[in-house]
Amino acid sequence: MKSQRKTWNDPVLVAAVMPLALVMLVFFLIPLAMTVVLTFQTTQYYRLNWTWDLKIWTEIFSKPHYWTIMLRTVGMALICVAISVVIAYPAAYALTTRLKTYNTQIQILIIFAFLTDAVLKTFGWILVLDRNGVANWLLSYLGFGPEALDILFTPTGTMIGMVYNLAVYPMFTIYLSLARLDRDLILASYDAGASRIRTFFEVTLPLSKPGLYSGAVLVFVLSLGAFLEPKVLGGGTSPLASELIRQSFETRVNWPLGAALTIVLIAIGALTLALAAGFVFRRTPSRRGEPA
Amino acid sequence: MQKLPNDINRRSMLKGMGGIGLAAAGAGLFGLPRGASAAESLNYMCWEGYNAPSILDPFQKDKDVSIAVDLITDSAGGFAKLAAGASRDFDLVSSDSPWIQRMGPAGFCRFLDDAEFADQYAEFYPQFQAPFEPLQFDGKATGLPTRWGWVGPTVNTKFDKLETWSSYAPVFDSAYKDKICLLDWGDWPIMPLALYAGVNPYEELDDAALGEVRKVLRAAFKNTRAIVGDLAIAQKGLLDGSFRALIGGGTYCTSSLRLKGHDYIQSIVPEPKDGLKQGIIWMEATGLIDNGKNSQVAADFLKYIVSPEVAKHLAITEATCNLVPNAKAEALFSEEEKKALQMDYMWTAWDNSQFHTVAPNIDDMLAIWQEELAAR
Numbered sequence: 001m002k003s004q005r006k007t008w009n010d011p012v013l014v015a016a017v018m019p020l021a022l023v024m025l026v027f028f029l030i031p032l033a034m035t036v037v038l039t040f041q042t043t044q045y046y047r048l049n050w051t052w053d054l055k056i057w058t059e060i061f062s063k064p065h066y067w068t069i070m071l072r073t074v075g076m077a078l079i080c081v082a083i084s085v086v087i088a089y090p091a092a093y094a095l096t097t098r099l100k101t102y103n104t105q106i107q108i109l110i111i112f113a114f115l116t117d118a119v120l121k122t123f124g125w126i127l128v129l130d131r132n133g134v135a136n137w138l139l140s141y142l143g144f145g146p147e148a149l150d151i152l153f154t155p156t157g158t159m160i161g162m163v164y165n166l167a168v169y170p171m172f173t174i175y176l177s178l179a180r181l182d183r184d185l186i187l188a189s190y191d192a193g194a195s196r197i198r199t200f201f202e203v204t205l206p207l208s209k210p211g212l213y214s215g216a217v218l219v220f221v222l223s224l225g226a227f228l229e230p231k232v233l234g235g236g237t238s239p240l241a242s243e244l245i246r247q248s249f250e251t252r253v254n255w256p257l258g259a260a261l262t263i264v265l266i267a268i269g270a271l272t273l274a275l276a277a278g279f280v281f282r283r284t285p286s287r288r289g290e291p292a
Numbered sequence: 293m294q295k296l297p298n299d300i301n302r303r304s305m306l307k308g309m310g311g312i313g314l315a316a317a318g319a320g321l322f323g324l325p326r327g328a329s330a331a332e333s334l335n336y337m338c339w340e341g342y343n344a345p346s347i348l349d350p351f352q353k354d355k356d357v358s359i360a361v362d363l364i365t366d367s368a369g370g371f372a373k374l375a376a377g378a379s380r381d382f383d384l385v386s387s388d389s390p391w392i393q394r395m396g397p398a399g400f401c402r403f404l405d406d407a408e409f410a411d412q413y414a415e416f417y418p419q420f421q422a423p424f425e426p427l428q429f430d431g432k433a434t435g436l437p438t439r440w441g442w443v444g445p446t447v448n449t450k451f452d453k454l455e456t457w458s459s460y461a462p463v464f465d466s467a468y469k470d471k472i473c474l475l476d477w478g479d480w481p482i483m484p485l486a487l488y489a490g491v492n493p494y495e496e497l498d499d500a501a502l503g504e505v506r507k508v509l510r511a512a513f514k515n516t517r518a519i520v521g522d523l524a525i526a527q528k529g530l531l532d533g534s535f536r537a538l539i540g541g542g543t544y545c546t547s548s549l550r551l552k553g554h555d556y557i558q559s560i561v562p563e564p565k566d567g568l569k570q571g572i573i574w575m576e577a578t579g580l581i582d583n584g585k586n587s588q589v590a591a592d593f594l595k596y597i598v599s600p601e602v603a604k605h606l607a608i609t610e611a612t613c614n615l616v617p618n619a620k621a622e623a624l625f626s627e628e629e630k631k632a633l634q635m636d637y638m639w640t641a642w643d644n645s646q647f648h649t650v651a652p653n654i655d656d657m658l659a660i661w662q663e664e665l666a667a668r
Contacts, residue, residue: 046375046394047372048376065663066666068666069666132532231522232525235518236518237518237665238668239665239666244662250365250366250368251366251368251369251478252659253369253371254655
């Protein structure tokens, strides 16, 4: 069936798009524009002065420590994406294949993971990772000696918390992709003589890429804003961007600086995603007859 | 589908639930809480503890007033909120004294006539009586003092002798590597470390002095295991010995532990170094916001919150225990509470401390803190 190409002259299309466009305008674009405007103001005596000035941007581009923290944040986010996906994919794969019998129960568990408060989960890790915590007790019991593990209040502690809180997102998106996968294609691959491994890499993995990518994007974006984990499990000694922004807004009461750092973080995040998308789409061969 | 008993079907069930929902929404909108029936209402911006029902409820009942509370987590943030226009909406504010003191000249708080509060001042310890300099501007007071304490190393005496902490030197001692906890409470950890470096942070600082602050923070970060904002985590580490001292807190993070029986936890004030007092006295104050209403009931609340019985409630709260300026309240504390508050030590701490006031270069010092932390 030939589909009819829709244009913006179509009033039905415009009416259908309008509510979402309005929501985006009111709740995203206008606040974003206000944040940009705020970056060109100054503060004096903890009050905002509505005077157009490049002072804040000059400060941001002249002080390397802002960029150190921004790059550290992006680095941590990328590592978190990699670890989360590596954990989530086999788990989601097992859920759709080996553990199909327990499908409902496991789905409920995943929903619980979404619903449980991140504050609770993050603070819970202290009891595990502490020098006197459960992990060290277990390691000591196994003969590794006292306080064998010392990762609370380190970047490793931060990473454990981030992965623990965020890995559930790609697990869910990959699971959805795998669950919708047409089993006949896999069987056809076996019929054609492909091994299990080859079938996985040539059929299953390519067809589950939408879930993989959307999960990775979710983890990346949420990691950029990670606040709780570096503060609670990281011990605040290797602050990430969100803590820098909080300090600027709250402790220093320098709203223009906080706004500018927010814009920098959004820009770096968007740029990283654009680069990743470019890399992914360049590597993905176009289907025959369709433009790449 | 399994049928529900007694002719209850899904439709009637949903109808019933919808009805209950509407009734609940109606009660919320038109209803019923004390706020709607009270003769007057007050909006109160304050730290945690000031909002305890044992403090607010008797006043609300007695004066037929409803008090809506907005908790602050950062004094500077609270000031900024008022500066952004919220001062029109609030009647009362309880915050750190330098910020209350700033609110008078900034136009957010009404200046008080000390004579109107003469009865309250008469009950205070001599150190807090009118004219109370830390809350004065051009001879006029902004607010009354409500809670106080001191900032010094908080130590678990099961692991360290108190004498060890008669100076901040262990913060920089390699023997204490990864055993120091700095409290992530704005400028609080910076001030004592600056004092140790021989810099008085409450004076105007030149580049050389700021350079000293940078050096001392850099050195402290080398030994610091964690910079903790959450009081419970800091206290847990102190109790189990993974933190040997908390820096930047003092009595604020000590007294509640002591009241729970951990009397081996103590906050002390180090000895003066090179003529510079190393302790810091912090104080919270309550002011009347200048929102044009000139509310008498707000002024009544100010008198109420510093009265001996209420001051006692304010001193002993669930999260923290602190000293109060009302001398008459002292008689209301039990011996156990006095011990928890380290009342036998309070004037020694006072005599060996700076008073926490407006620090002219605080933003420079906070920027240095950020830079040194990023470079760590």
